[in-house]
Amino acid sequence: MRLDVDDLAYGYPDKEVGRDVSFSLAGGEVLCLLGPNGGGKTTLFKTILRLLVPRRGRVAIDGESVGDWSRGRLARVFGYVPQAQFGVFPFTVAEIVLMGRTAHVGPFATPSRHDRAVADEMLRALGIGHLAAQPYTEISGGERQLTLIARALAQQPVILVMDEPTASLDFGNQVRVLGEIEQLACRGIAVMLSTHDPDHAFLCAHRVALLHRGRLAGLGPPREVITRESLREVYGVEVTITEVAGADGRTARVCVPAISASAADRSLPPR
């Protein structure tokens, strides 16, 4: 499986958000989209998922444009983890995850025993099996995020698109989700995620796409793309990038921002 994004211009009918975005993604690869707020990350994801129509360019799977694919076919290829959603009706966590099976269920049918088994498996894989009978409307933000990830995995997609999957999680759950992403990639799933934390990109990404004002400001391995210079340009902050030995024996790169210097650099008004 291979995803190609060719010369994509994206946005809304009356407003362009970004343009000239091209990259490709293969199974087993983790691509991390990094960029400031309002840089167009979510809009780019929605365009790739065909929730928005591209203004120009195309999205293709194995060379075939997805432009005229049915919703069901798209949903069997792309799994989507949106930013935290609040439900209206008190569906249980198990029911929400089961909804991930919709694209595999006929339009007039209800989920089969196999569908339920897949949903249960995903609940357990993400360590939220004990929440199965809880109403989705009454669990915490982090638990909701894990539920949405389980739902997307129940879709059994070949490409998983995650919009800031670690945003509302506590430290432990952030690490757990990053670990889960690595495992998914090992199983051959292509993962595309956005994050605000360059350290997460260092931890889990094979490649990083730096999105600035709707355009790609960098694309490549994390250590080439995430540099002092690029972060200064995109975020306007001063950082030091250093290597530390991780608890699992791997060396990890981390960004340490200089708080006072960055404040001076952006010439913020005094508090």
Place this chain on the structure above:
Amino acid sequence: MLVAFSVGRYPVTPRQLTALLWARLAGAPTSLPPAVEAVVFRVRGPRVLSAVAIGATLAAAGSAYQGLFRNPLVSPDILGVSSGAALGATLGIYFSWGVVGIQGLAFALGLAAVATVYAVGAALRRHDPILVLVLAGIVVGTLLGSCISLIKYLADPYNQLPAITFWLLGSLSSITVADLAAILPAALVGLVPLWLLRWRMNVMTLSEEEALALGVDTRRVRLVVVAAATLMTAAAVSVSGVIGWIGLLIPHFARLLVGPDFSRLLPAAMLLGAGYLVAVDTLARAIAPLEIPLGVLTAFIGAPFFIWLLAASRRGWQ
């Protein structure tokens, strides 16, 4: 239902009722007065059965609309079915048409109102589709309400105006077997797609983008569900007049009992809706020498009950 058959201006004892039913089934002659038979089979029979059918229909349509619009405060008339049907009936009465003409016009204008709302919603593609539909429904409903007021103003105050007012309050008192036969097919045609799409309906209660990303063709499902629920509501309203509250209240109560899963919610809401309307209609006949309009009574019972429901349930829909 047994109580409903028995109570009324002409009391029928349960024993008479069972004897009568048995006689009808077995084909044996009865010793009961013919008036009893007439009351049970011609007057009360159609009335109770239509209360069952209309209550179930309105509750089913309400469940579908609440899910589709992701809003538990929505009722079946959100897209202007009731206003359209009311205008149709008002016009029919104004032109002194027969019962069939009045009901036919009510049905046709009910569907036309929703078609207008839907067309407006589809024309304004740029905005959130749900929001546009609801707003268009409110605008069209208000416009139709003004038309009704205009006709009431023009109507003959001695014959037509009372008839219009009576219709707008809703009643099952003049329902015949023929009415029932006319609305049942429409109600069933509406019910079948709702039941078939029961799993898709669950997914439709998520946000628009989530439903799309999970593989649901939201535009098509929305069109089918709106058409089905509108057909059901228009059929019910065209014979019974505007009976409020059932489509709003009953789905809540059903959700509280069986949860939001549509495959359980739909049958539960239909049973409760049928039971509620039979009970209210029986009350309307029984508590006063003069029959109380149904629309008034459903609101009198429904409003306090709804407030109690909100106060008593913490997990209603939040």
